[in-house]
Amino acid sequence: MSFQKTVLIFEPDASGHHPGYLYHLLIHFLNEKYDFRLAVLVNPDFFEKHPAIIQNTSAENIEWLSTSETTYNDWKNSKSDVIKRAKLEWTICAEYAKNLQAIHILMMYFDHLQLACLTEQKPICPISGILFRPTLVNYPVNSVKEKISFWRKYLLLKAILHRKALSTLFCLDPFAVDFIQQNWRSDKVKFLPDPVQVYPNKKSIRLIKEELGITESKKVFLIFGHLDDRKGISTVMDTFAKLSDGKAKDVCLLIVGPWDAQEKSLFEQKLAVLQQKNSVQVITRNHFVADEDIQSFFEVSDYILALYQKHIGMSAIMVRAASAQKPLITFNYGLMGKITAEKQLGLLIDEAIEDDFQHKLEALLNSNSQIGNQKSMKEFADLNQAKNYAKVILDSF
Template identity: 90%
Template sequence: MSFQKTVLIFEPDASGHHPGYLYHLLKHFLNEKYDFRLAVLVNPDFFEKHPSIIQKTSAENIEWISTSETTFNDWKNSKSDVIKRAKLEWAICAEYAKNLQAVHILMMYFDHLQLACLTEQKPSCPVSGILFRPTLVNYPVNSIKEKISFWRKYLLLKAILHRKSLSTLFCLDPFAVDFIQQNWKSNKVKFLPDPVQVYPNTKSIDSLKEKLGITESKKVFLIFGHLDDRKGISTVMDTFMNLSEDEAKNVCLLIVGPWDEQEKLRFEQKLTLLQQKNSVQVIVHNHFVADEEIQSFFEVSDYILALYQKHIGMSAIMVRAASAQKPLITYHYGLMGKITAEKQLGLLINETIKDDFLRQIKTLLNSSNLQIGNQQNMKEFAELNQAKNYAKVILDSF
């Protein structure tokens, strides 16, 4: 097949969620028939860190392109300066789009590029991007600093939607999409599901518990992901220290994921204090977990903890918890709080109320047959956020 049109996809970051978002997009592209080819522009470290992704997506209609080492070094040196980084990324995209004669550019992470979209030279073709963290709705504005930040983002986003070079903004916040469409009368913003590929678990719950060493009949609370205190680990440990011995003996805290040595040292100090206070069982699986194995940790748990501190945006933890039909415990703040409340995905903690987390944990431990969350809503939420739905929204727009 001869492909006449080229769409340029730019993903300079090889860390965190970025490779996964790119892989899901390319995987779906290969499974369907589109009349254009993709040129995927990444930095050199992507080839070093994710050779399996490149191998799995190598095809006639996908071309992998690396920036030069000089460009990559310039990009790394600009990461601490948002404006400098945005100008550089915008210029890189414009240059490659022109050389490739691309008909469209997709920028995989657009949040920090909004000012560049408004001030830099228009590329040779239309631009689309993924907006992860708009703060138009559901984010309380209290301090002067928060008010300044809100209005700066508000006015900037409203301005770029009038740019002719901007084709589409794909947004993971459905409430922000509704706000823009209703109040700004713009059709350039589309809701984008958060892509999570859930692989079915083939092992029994009992065998998993036995392998992990989870004591029979304990309520299992899971903290999952790249482990740092942003995950609320200290808050959880401090709260569990205040459980009575009768409550503590029925609790297992399962902590799964990699962390650096400094974070691990802080945790171990806190763990020593917890062990002196009561008999909460703490199990740490301090390793990177392959995608195919992730869901088993959610299924073996009773409650999923997502106590991010003033978190902006979505989290794959929500989708995985819903897929496993397990209640999420999170703060009422922001998008995660709003979705959890509206979809009845779990339990909300009010961080402005002292000891609210402790009170609700005690309620869970002291109540039998307490139903938390709506399982049908969980199923529908998980199905909405399948990786194929995310990819289809983007690819069908070109």
């Protein structure tokens, strides 16, 4: 089959969530019939870090392209300068789109490209982008610094929606989408589900607990993901250390994921203190976990901890917890707090109230009552399936 029309997808970052977002998009594209081809532009390190993604998506209607080593080095050197990085990425996209005679450009991470959208020359074709962290609603603005930041982002976002070059802005925050559509009367912004591919767990809960060494009667609290200072691990350790030994003996803290070196050192200090205070069981599995194996850790747990510090945006942890029908414990801040409350996904902690986490933790251990609405959890998990995310984007071209 011959494909005449080309859509250029640009993803310069090979770390974190970026490869997963790209992979889900390409797999859905291959499973459906679209009358265009995809040219996927990445940096050279993507080929080194994610050969399986390249292999699994090799097809006549997907062309993988790499920037040059010189361009890649320029990009790495510009990462600390948002304006310089944005200008470079915009220029790269425009050049490749021209050479490919692309009909559309999709920029997989648009947050830092908004200023470039206003100031740089328009490419030969329309562009779309994914906006991960708008702060229009649900983020308190208190200090002068926060107010300046809010209005800078507010005015910039409003301005780019009037740019003819911008076709569609995909946004993971449904409340921000509602705000823009109602208050700015713009139809360029579309809600985008957060793509999570949940693979079924093949082992029994009893067997998983045996392999991990979890005592059957314990309540399991899970911290999952890249373990850095954003995860709130210190807060969890300090709070668990305050439990009486009578309650602590019934608790297991399961920490899964690769460590940030500095956070690991701090954790070890906190662990030594915790072990002196009570008998909370702490189990770590500190390595990268393949997608196919992730869900077993959620299903073996009773509560999912997502105590991110002042977190902006979504988290796949929310979707995985909902899919496993396990209550999320998170702060009443930002998008995560708003969705958790509205969708009844779990328990909210108020940072403004001293020892609120400790009091609610003790209440959980004293009660067997159900936390969260399981029907709503399922609906939320179903909404955020990877295929729904991919369909929203691909159907828009």
